[in-house]
Structure formats: structure tokens, C-alpha cells
């Protein structure tokens with residue numbers, strides 16, 4: 001998992017819960033990186049899980065909810081850093097359709113070792129899109145946060161319906177209906 005995902009997570013936790021909590025989590029976890037991340041480095045996904053579980057235990061906020069909050073937070077940062085990738089995206093649905101075919105393709109060019117999910121998107125009608133999320137990292141809650149932030153970014157309102165298609169969380173269907 002890319003370092004930017006770690007550095008921004010640590011910044012978010014420090015700004016919401018203070019500096020001490022993250023230090024305490026890093027000290028008590030046995031992280032191969034020692035808790036030192038650079039934005040362009042690559043680290044094991046399990047380290048992210050350890051950090052999130054650490055925050056969850058100390059705040060009583062569920063891991064799923066923390067992932068969603070973090071997705072919302074990171075979206076704005078990604079859009080600010082990488083907006084030049086998507087000059088032709090005019091709506092949240094445009095963006096959803098281009099994650100797999102364009103956005104994450106560009107991410108892979110920049111960071112060939114990035115670990116990205118697979119999204120199959122299909123417009124069901126003018127106001128509805130289906131997105132099928134597939135990833136062994138099982139971060140659909142993070143995707144949910146990114147999706148919500150994208151709708152807010154384009155000033156759109158929609159219902160997001162989520163259906164888990166297996167027990168592990170690696171296959172999740174989102175149905176997004178504009179209201």
C-alpha cells in the first residue's frame with residue numbers, strides 16, 4: 001500500500017485526536033516500517049490494518065466507520081493533488097466510470113507497485129449507476145467514503161445502497177441513485 005495512504009491517515013488522526021494517540025499506537029504495534037512512512041514508499045497493507053485497529057480501540061469508533069471517514073478525508077486530498085488526471089470529468093458518475101479505465105491506470109503509471117481494486121461500472125439508467133468493487137484488501141468502506149465525498153465534491157445528492165456479495169468483504173456491490 002502506498003505511503004500517501006499512511007501519511008494522510010496519520011495526519012488525519014493527529015488532527016482529530018491529538019499527537020499522543022498515534023505515537024502510542026505506533027509504539028505499541030510491532031510494525032516492520034517502525035511507523036516511519038514517506039508518501040512515495042510502499043508498505044504492507046497489514047500495517048494499515050494495525051493502525052486503524054489501534055485507533056478504533058482507543059476511540060471506540062468501529063474500523064468500518066474509520067475507513068469510511070478516512071475515504072471521505074482522502075478524496076479531497078487526492079483531487080487536489082491529481083486533478084490534472086481528469087480534466088473531462090464533470091460529474092460524480094463520470095468519475096466513477098473512469099476510476100478503473102483511467103484514474104487508477106494513471107496511478108499505476110506513477111506507482112507501478114500500487115495495489116488497486118477492480119471496479120466494474122454500469123449505468124442502470126440516467127440516474128443510477130452500479131459499481132462492483134473487487135479487492136483482496138477488502139476496503140469497501142473506504143470506497144464508500146470516497147464515493148460519498150465525490151458526490152459532495154460535485155454537489156450531487158444520491159442514495160448509496162451497499163450489498164456484500166461474499167462473507168470476506170472482497171466483493172461488494174454499490175448502487176448509487178441520484179435523487
Ligand code: HEM
Pocket residue numbers: 001002003004005078079082085095096099103104107113114115116117118135136137138139140142143144146147150
Ligand atoms: C470515487 C473515487 C474513487 C474510488 C471509489 C477509489 C477506490 C479506491 C480504493 C477502494 C482503494 C484501496 C485499495 C483497495 O481497495 O484495493 C484505492 C486506492 C488508491 N486510489 Fe483510488 N479511488 C477513487 C479515486 C481515486 C483518485 C481520484 C485517485 C487519485 C489519482 C486515487 C488514487 C488511489 C491511490 C494512490 C490508492 C492507493 C494504492 C496503494 O496504496 O497501493 N483514487 N482507491
